[in-house]
Amino acid sequence: MNHEAERYERFFLIVSGVFLVGFLVVLAYTSIHMRVMLPGRVGTIEAKPGESLAAAVFRTPPFNHLGLTKVGPDEYQAVYFAQAWAFFPREIDLPVGARVKFIATSVDITHGFFIAGTRVNMMLLPGQISEETYTFHKPGKYLLLCHEYCGLLHHTMHAWVIVK
Amino acid sequence: MSTPIVAAPDGFALPEEQRRFIKWTIYLGFIVLAFGVLNGLDQALNYAHIDIFRFFPGMRTYYQGLTAHGVFNAIIMTFAFANGFVALLVARGLGTKLNSGILAASFFTILIGTLLTAGAIVSGSASVLYTFYAPLEASWPFYLGLALVVISTWITSLNLFLMLAKFRREHPGERIPLLAYMGVVTYIFWDIASAGIAIEVVAFLLPWSLGLWHGADPMVDRTLFWFTGHPIVYFWLLPVYMSWYGTIPRQVNGALFSDSVVRIGFLLFLIIIPVGFHHQFVDPGVPLGLKFAVAVLTFALFVPSLMTAFSVMYALEIGGRRAGGSGLIGWFFRIPWKDPSVCAQVLAMLAFMLGGITGLMNASYNMNLEIHNTTFVPGHFHLTVGTAVALSIMGIAYWLVPYLEQKELWSAKVALVSSWLYFIGVLIFARGMISGGLAGMPRRTAISLIPYAEPPGWKLAGILVGVGGSMMFAGALLFFVVIGMTVVAGKRTRIADIPYSVTIPKPKSAGWEPKLDRLGYWIAIALVLCVVVYGPFLASQFPLQLNIPGFRAF
Numbered sequence: 001m002n003h004e005a006e007r008y009e010r011f012f013l014i015v016s017g018v019f020l021v022g023f024l025v026v027l028a029y030t031s032i033h034m035r036v037m038l039p040g041r042v043g044t045i046e047a048k049p050g051e052s053l054a055a056a057v058f059r060t061p062p063f064n065h066l067g068l069t070k071v072g073p074d075e076y077q078a079v080y081f082a083q084a085w086a087f088f089p090r091e092i093d094l095p096v097g098a099r100v101k102f103i104a105t106s107v108d109i110t111h112g113f114f115i116a117g118t119r120v121n122m123m124l125l126p127g128q129i130s131e132e133t134y135t136f137h138k139p140g141k142y143l144l145l146c147h148e149y150c151g152l153l154h155h156t157m158h159a160w161v162i163v164k
Numbered sequence: 165m166s167t168p169i170v171a172a173p174d175g176f177a178l179p180e181e182q183r184r185f186i187k188w189t190i191y192l193g194f195i196v197l198a199f200g201v202l203n204g205l206d207q208a209l210n211y212a213h214i215d216i217f218r219f220f221p222g223m224r225t226y227y228q229g230l231t232a233h234g235v236f237n238a239i240i241m242t243f244a245f246a247n248g249f250v251a252l253l254v255a256r257g258l259g260t261k262l263n264s265g266i267l268a269a270s271f272f273t274i275l276i277g278t279l280l281t282a283g284a285i286v287s288g289s290a291s292v293l294y295t296f297y298a299p300l301e302a303s304w305p306f307y308l309g310l311a312l313v314v315i316s317t318w319i320t321s322l323n324l325f326l327m328l329a330k331f332r333r334e335h336p337g338e339r340i341p342l343l344a345y346m347g348v349v350t351y352i353f354w355d356i357a358s359a360g361i362a363i364e365v366v367a368f369l370l371p372w373s374l375g376l377w378h379g380a381d382p383m384v385d386r387t388l389f390w391f392t393g394h395p396i397v398y399f400w401l402l403p404v405y406m407s408w409y410g411t412i413p414r415q416v417n418g419a420l421f422s423d424s425v426v427r428i429g430f431l432l433f434l435i436i437i438p439v440g441f442h443h444q445f446v447d448p449g450v451p452l453g454l455k456f457a458v459a460v461l462t463f464a465l466f467v468p469s470l471m472t473a474f475s476v477m478y479a480l481e482i483g484g485r486r487a488g489g490s491g492l493i494g495w496f497f498r499i500p501w502k503d504p505s506v507c508a509q510v511l512a513m514l515a516f517m518l519g520g521i522t523g524l525m526n527a528s529y530n531m532n533l534e535i536h537n538t539t540f541v542p543g544h545f546h547l548t549v550g551t552a553v554a555l556s557i558m559g560i561a562y563w564l565v566p567y568l569e570q571k572e573l574w575s576a577k578v579a580l581v582s583s584w585l586y587f588i589g590v591l592i593f594a595r596g597m598i599s600g601g602l603a604g605m606p607r608r609t610a611i612s613l614i615p616y617a618e619p620p621g622w623k624l625a626g627i628l629v630g631v632g633g634s635m636m637f638a639g640a641l642l643f644f645v646v647i648g649m650t651v652v653a654g655k656r657t658r659i660a661d662i663p664y665s666v667t668i669p670k671p672k673s674a675g676w677e678p679k680l681d682r683l684g685y686w687i688a689i690a691l692v693l694c695v696v697v698y699g700p701f702l703a704s705q706f707p708l709q710l711n712i713p714g715f716r717a718f
Contacts, residue, residue, distance in 0.1 A: 005421040005422070005478055006421070006422065008474075008478075009421075009422075009425070009471075009474050009475075009478075012470070012474050013467070013470060013471065013474070016466070016467070016470045017467070020463045020464075020466060020467075023463070023524070023528065024459070024460060024463055027459065027528055027529045027530060027531065028456070030530060031456075031529065031530050036530045036533070037452070037530065038445050038446060038452060038455055038529065038530050038532070038533065039446055039447070039448055040448075040450070040451060040452040040455075041448070041449055041450065041451050041452075042448055042449075044449065046709065047711060053711075053712065084715070084717060108299070108715060109297075109299045109300060109382075109712075109715045110297045110299075110300075110382055110386075112537050112606070114536075114537065114538075114604070114606065116603070116604025116605075116619055117603075117604050117619070119533035119534055120533075121446050121532075121533045121534070121536050121537070122446045122447075122448065123444075123446055123447045123448065124448070125382050125383055125386070125447065125448060125449065126299065126382055126712045127382065127383070127709060127712065128382075128383060128447075128448040128449045129448060130448040131448075143604070143616065143619060145604070145606050146606075147536075147537040147538065147606035147607070147608075147609070148297075148537060148608070149227065149230075149293050149297075149300075149608040149609075150300075151227075151300070151715065151717040151718045152225060152227070152717050152718050153717075154227070154608075154609060154610075155226075155609045155610040155611070155613050155614050155615075156613075156614070156615050158615075158616055
């Protein structure tokens with residue numbers, strides 16, 4: 001009975017291992033080939049002695065030019081800052097098919113930056129720049145949410161992305 | 165042929181004062197759990213747009229209740245339970261006594277820690293949730309209390325290590341009994357894993373809340389938090405694994421088919437500590453290569469849980485077949501489902517399968533973009549810590565409390581109803597949370613108060629969470645009734661020993677197996693891996709920027 005159990009266990013673990021490795025291969029493929037990328041290391045914002053973080057943010061490009069900018073055919077850059085309890089800009093309008101690079105940071109505490117129904121999902125940390133690119137194929141009114149707890153009125157913190 | 169997994173199978177007498185401190189430590193956990201669970205009900209109903217916070221005395225906001233729910237249930241209850249339960253099992257495994265002074269020190273440390281932390285939360289000066297990300301700034305008793313709660317686990321470690329040292333002195337060349345081995349490895353693992361949170365709290369957050377630092381470094385604090393924040397889930401889980409391996413096979417009249425497989429499983433948990441970056445997949449400032457490497461390590465951590473699934477299920481199968489079960493799954497219905505301790509824990513295992521699958525999804529690198537910080541995540545962890553661990557702890561209590569009290573369990577029937585209610589409740593609850601998360605519903609959010617219209621899919625999700633959560637609450641309530649009545653009104657009886665398991669083969673004293681007991685080598689490997697994964701990243705954060713001011717609007 002014992003040997004039989006060990007044989008079954010080996011089989012069970014080998015099959016499990018094949019699955020785990022297979023999953024990792026798929027993840028690597030989607031990341032490298034299909035470019036479904038996680039946010040990575042982009043840059044930091046450091047306040048000078050005596051300067052507030054907000055002041056440092058607003059003098060650091062691209063945050064000296066907030067909002068939506070068209071950078072090419074169907075290519076956009078959307079620069080946001082987050083503050084308890086709002087995003088700026090509060091609303092942007094995009095055409096269907098727009099490929100948008102979202103660049104964002106926080107001027108106070110840790111916030112989230114999540115567009116419901118998409119894979120735009122990143123954390124905003126004070127002093128760190130977050131970046132993610134997404135193409136909007138479907139028209140709609142997309143809800144941009146703070147999805148990290150940021151104090152008393154966290155649940156009110158949202159903005160809109162309108163795709164027409 | 166079978167071998168008990170303890171050193172002195174003939175008998176074991178726990179000194180009265182030690183029994184008392186173990187009892188108090190575990191009851192402290194249960195009392196805290198009662199408050200935590202009470203705050204769970206308002207969280208669940210919130211998702212169904214029913215706002216009952218204002219009826220909660222002393223609770224002013226949703227987030228205050230959520231902080232209490234997370235800190236009480238996930239940190240204080242689990243630690244108190246581990247300190248009492250693991251200490252008892254290791255003492256029993258080695259057939260020796262604990263040190264009463266150290267046991268008392270551990271109890272009073274966690275008691276004072278609990279009072280400080282709970283006081284800060286109830287006063288409203290610490291609504292920073294279970295993760296207390298700086299620059300959210302709680303009042304100092306919150307941090308000091310948490311530090312003491314963690315220190316109580318280190319004090320417990322000392323007790324375990326002293327017993328092991330004594331055993332080795334008195335039994336040179338003998339294998340460490342399996343029951344003790346699991347407990348000792350669990351605490352060694354936790355001592356290393358808790359270093360992150362200890363440094364975060366003691367070096368940064370506590371002095372900061374006292375005005376000694378002028379700001380925080382949110383990136384470094386998060387990273388230190390998650391260094392501990394992932395392994396902490398194994399500190400919740402491993403005491404339960406000790407029960408699944410150490411007592412469940414006996415309780416179902418089965419046996420463990422291998423001693424070494426269990427030890428290897430626990431060593432894998434010890435070795436693979438540094439996986440916390442998978443909670444930071446969507447963080448800025450963490451390089452992608454590091455994120456992917458940690459995803460691979462996290463996948464490797466599924467192996468010991470898969471091993472557990474096999475060994476424990478096989479032990480159940482042996483028991484079920486001995487009871488006349490046959491066929492491919494017929495044995496499953498022949499295990500003693502009427503035993504409330506077995507029933508709760510087997511249901512917990514079933515929930516853990518779903519928890520494991522959803523956990524694999526969370527850990528899946530870029531798939532995390534779909535679900536990070538959505539309600540998918542609490543959907544997952546209410547199946548794991550919220551059921552696999554919590555319902556197992558309830559199941560363990562159904563033999564442990566009678567053993568500690570020397571009284572009969574008050575009502576097995578009510579206990580069975582409790583477990584089934586809780587189990588069916590969590591399935592409904594998690595279905596709601598998971599589908600809500602896929603529809604973009606954020607976690608840690610007062611959904612009943614949102615100022616915008618709910619996107620499609622949220623409403624049904626919220627109702628399921630409300631219904632399922634209420635059932636879980638009712639199940640937990642019955643658990644407290646059973647335990648309370650057992651303590652107060654249970655019939656006196658004599659329960660001589662704990663139900664420890666047997667393994668089919670004897671642990672080998674020659675060959676490669678004894679190397680599993682050479683813990684020093686495994687600890688060294690664990691430390692090296694931590695340094696390899698975390699060293700370069702933390703080094704790149706120097707000089708630290710302790711300049712982000714605190715935030716207290718909660």
